[in-house]
Amino acid sequence: xxxxxxxxxxxxxxxxxxxxxxxxxxxxxxxxxxxxxxxxxxxxxxxxxxxxxxxxxxxxxxxxxxxxxxxxxxxxxxxxxxxxxxxxxxxxxxxxxxxxxxxxxxxxxxxxxxxxxxxxxxxxxxxxxxxxxxxxxxxxxxxxxxxxxxxxxxxxxxxxxxxxxxxxxxxxxxxxxxxxxxxxxxxxxxxxxxxxxxxxxxxxxxxxxxxxxxxxxxxxxxxxxxxxxxxxxxxxx
Numbered sequence: 001x002x003x004x005x006x007x008x009x010x011x012x013x014x015x016x017x018x019x020x021x022x023x024x025x026x027x028x029x030x031x032x033x034x035x036x037x038x039x040x041x042x043x044x045x046x047x048x049x050x051x052x053x054x055x056x057x058x059x060x061x062x063x064x065x066x067x068x069x070x071x072x073x074x075x076x077x078x079x080x081x082x083x084x085x086x087x088x089x090x091x092x093x094x095x096x097x098x099x100x101x102x103x104x105x106x107x108x109x110x111x112x113x114x115x116x117x118x119x120x121x122x123x124x125x126x127x128x129x130x131x132x133x134x135x136x137x138x139x140x141x142x143x144x145x146x147x148x149x150x151x152x153x154x155x156x157x158x159x160x161x162x163x164x165x166x167x168x169x170x171x172x173x174x175x176x177x178x179x180x181x182x183x184x185x186x187x188x189x190x191x192x193x194x195x196x197x198x199x200x201x202x203x204x205x206x207x208x209x210x211x212x213x214x215x216x217x218x219x220x221x222x223x224x225x226x227x228x229x230x231x232x233x234x235x236x237x
Contacts, residue, residue, distance in 0.1 A: 005096050007050050008050070016046060016109070018046055018113040019115070021100055022051055023126060024068070048104075060072055061076065070089070079146045082152065115138045115236075116137055116140050116141070121145075123144065124142075127145060131192075132153070133161075140165070142166065143224070144171060153192070162206060169211045171215075175218060177218060
């Protein structure tokens, strides 16, 4: 994977003091999440949004066709079995995203003012980064996703990983990344020592917040974006 990921930027409307890096899902591009960034932009005048584009790679589950992807996928039915994971591709993407984080730090934004997030495949990269990064980020967001490399993450975790606040949203009627895999991933994070945010509370540091959305498929919703907005407000306090 290229050292520097191509990406869209949405500049802050005031002084730049924080950054959100958000990763799209399989077959999409940074443009797919630009409407959400623009929707949230007025509420965060000091935040720059970075929306990277995944490189085109062959995807096994789609007959080997090349499309934008953060790693190869061979099945969607065994997301809880990391024997099927493309470990090399996953770690390459984590490294490429970390280079974007480093570029923000080099420009003067402290790591505790950077939130990393993603949807589906992008969310898997964001969550794996949260577990393994040396960074002490402001928070990590995973939407409609799962924990990859689950057989290895207990050994790969950094000592401060469980201090990172996480927001996880998942549609209960997701036909792509089954809701059950999201629930299993949340249970794994709890076992790894992530404290849960009490029901009805917006945010905690540290704290894992899991929100389920009845009737929502493999996409986001206005309610989820409102929850995310409230969570980001607290993360950047």
